[in-house]
Amino acid sequence: MVKFLHTADWHIGRKLQGLDLLEDQQFVLENLITEMKKINPDFLIIAGDLYDRSVPSKEATKLLQELLVKINIGCNIPIFAISGNHDSRERLAIGEAWFSKHKFYLHTRLEQAFDKISYEDADIYLLPYFEPFEAREYFEDATLTTHNAATKRVIDEIYKNLDTNKTNILVAHTFVSGGLETDSEREISVGTVENVAVEIFDKFDYVALGHLHNPNAIKETRLKYSGSPMAYSFSEASQTKGMRLIEVTKERYSEEFIPLKQKRKLHNISAPYEEVLTKEFQQNYDCKNNYFSMELSGLEGITDPLPRIKEYYPNVLILKQKRNTGIDNEVKLDREMLTKSPLQLIEGFYNEQTGSKLTEGQKQVLVNIIDKVNQDETN
């Protein structure tokens, strides 16, 4: 049996509305280390997006190194990690050759997914974030145009050498959808939609995912997102943030979600202006410390509400006027757009502007361009 912790999406160096979160990140990840020490797991999994951008600041670089040194060298806990879409694989991989000599395994290239690492009775496969074109090049197979097809091909390749007597664990940074796609969906989304079907992974005893920040983004057994250790947008304000403790063999499986202490909470406030200024309202929140996004009504005739609000809520990061109409529709539209692929967005725009639909030939040109853009962003 192996007992391990599963975390992901640290996004070291992330900002929230322009505000540096390094202190918050240090706080929550030091707490992760404290909890880890109590649990004393066999190893720690970090499923991608260690940094928030490809060229992290000196301060972010320093913090991540300090945390990893504490875990791997200070506590002597092995680390199994992969690069996510936010990481520069080359920059993250500096030192990789030395890391692995101290059981800190960090895979950043697709082909490394096939080098399994054994830990007692478990085999661990580390699949870093990759774009479909990388699988096309690796397998010399032009049909691998979607994340689903490319990931399936990679996993099938892993399955060829899978030792089914071992406890098999996969670490991946990808958008796994809850169920199989239907044919009609597949037709719409050729070459663009990112989601990967959950069935692909069914021979693993645990799949440790990163990418989505909500720990409950998917409700499967033995296949989970850990979620990010802290909220990185106000849309995550209501999510409990933490890491997962997993104990697994081929036969037995148990999981526990370990919440992590946060330096500051995020709150979405929707209320009248005068109300948020009352003591009664304020006693519900740690106003001086926490981060606030406020949508206020009753602002008519008030030219600059921010200074007064900041007196009570120094860390208010978003202040919007609540209107009686429109807002809800607008928000809904934005959310709908977020679920669309680049090709779908262009199709909709083209249709809106010209009244006609894209031809299959035009679509193919767009698919190629979108692929190339993804390719350039990844390289």
Add this chain to the structure above:
Amino acid sequence: MVKFLHTADWHIGRKLQGLDLLEDQQFVLENLITEMKKINPDFLIIAGDLYDRSVPSKEATKLLQELLVKINIGCNIPIFAISGNHDSRERLAIGEAWFSKHKFYLHTRLEQAFDKISYEDADIYLLPYFEPFEAREYFEDATLTTHNAATKRVIDEIYKNLDTNKTNILVAHTFVSGGLETDSEREISVGTVENVAVEIFDKFDYVALGHLHNPNAIKETRLKYSGSPMAYSFSEASQTKGMRLIEVTKERYSEEFIPLKQKRKLHNISAPYEEVLTKEFQQNYDCKNNYFSMELSGLEGITDPLPRIKEYYPNVLILKQKRNTGIDNEVKLDREMLTKSPLQLIEGFYNEQTGSKLTEGQKQVLVNIIDKVNQDETN
């Protein structure tokens, strides 16, 4: 006795007149590794400026990592390295904690200079590049305003625990001058001039320096620059480039300069236009391969000489018209200016513009500003 190689100033990622030199760097440093294998030294010293800039490109990052992996892990040769003024200490230091577990010691912070590392009968001290303000902060001593004073203070601190029975080796990245400064020079250069007196280092059995690219920049016994492994400007075209092989004990000392094969040579050409186009002239050079800086006469009436020149010399990087007067003086003036400190340059400019001299108070203000600029650049 220890036998080791001394190199410095790799400047991975350097460009020459905008041209990427990564291929040339890979060639010469692979040759360094080949020569190293033949020699099989106890260890390799790299005295700073591993990268050319604080945020190296992904390609530069990849190349440096590959080279260091080959040396330290592939050939199992210990590495003693420091950061130079071109390196970002935080970015270079990623992985440092894991490196040292495989005898790759990389010091990037001033205080690490006092952690000596023992190798058989030798003690090695690694002093990274630092600015005087860092010594002022570390020792809480406001008088350390020059590189000379700051370095002397650091070395005196090292001397306090020096084991004089051991072979003591210092690695430093600094501008060591050939002799003691006179009092008058010292007065002029308060707080600004970078050069450090050679006498400071007299208790070491060898001082491995980096910073100056000319391997013969200083002619001392047991205190040397290795120079850069390749020429990084046309002013270095005539220098032999390589590394130093040192064998040293308290009593015995021997050195050998090992030249390194270059992918392409640099040539400074000063000749008439028509002459460089002749076969006779060209047979003296590897015209298709090498880099050229040309100062040509006889260009009167020729509107665009470059395309014709490039036919024969595809890697001509500088093309200037040679004039009959002025050039020599201009060049001389530039060289003179390069030897002046920022304070001296401002003093000269002030004198030229106003006809009067800076007061001591004004000088002190400038010293503070210059220090702050250096501080900001280093942080």
